[in-house]
Amino acid sequence: MAFYQYFKAQVIDASKAELWDFISSPRNLKLITPDHMGFDITSSHAEEKMYEGMIISYEVSPLLGLKTEWVTEITHIRDQEFFVDEQRIGPYVMWHHQHILDVIDGVVVMKDIISYQPPFGFLGAIANSLFIKKKLDEIFDYREKAVDDYFGKVDSTQMTIV
Template identity: 45%
Template sequence: MKLYKIVTVQHINASVEDCWDFFSSPINLQTITLDTINFQIQDYDGKRMYHGQIITYTLKPLFGIKMSWITEITACQENEYFVDIQQYGPYKLWHHKHFFEPTSDGGTKMTDIVHYVLPLGILGRIINRLVVKNKLKNIFDYRYNKIEELFNSKK
């Protein structure tokens, strides 16, 4: 089993509270996700992130193949962090931590740490190298740029 890790850090020109308000709303995940993935929330309770929350959605991450994904929020501390894991979906393991830290300039340092494992053993490693790693990079690059546009392009 090969465990992969993605870390992104972004400085946001908004308070931790404003960042939390945006990122703790599951509906905003659609705003910061590539349109080509066709991300659609299927069900959630309409509440802000909380420990134990279940969110279900569909997406087309590779080759236009529609997939279901069920996420559970396994840890949550308002204005500080939340952790989501894939309970059902394409990965053998998907564990995503989101941290929000105030900065001295009144902004926020947002850190995302994703650990993931693909199924299929050695074949999964090959698929990661050829396809998944680059697809995830594109997804997180888009997210970074969209957040820049939403929060950091205002003067």
């Protein structure tokens, strides 16, 4: 069984409340996902704010333009601090994504911690080495730029984010 964790942190030029309003709205996911992934929310209630127990369905093309269904549940929320989405239907054996907002040295930091298990046992481990990890880097690099474009870029080169 191959199990991995992916971590990304970003300093945001916004208040915690502004950032929370943005990331807690499912409709904004499309704004921060690369176009080539063909990301579309198929849930009829995507205009709502997230709540615990919310089920959100998507179509996405993560590889070779092939559409796949992805269904997540929002399992935990602490207002303006964090929320967790977990895959219920999708390409992974397990997917647990923590979205955490923190204030470090007076600036807002958004952290993503993804714990995941690819399908197909040892073949999934090979796939992670060859392209899954790279695809996550690509998606979160795009997300970082999109969030910077939305809120404004912050120079965080002198910060240590843990």
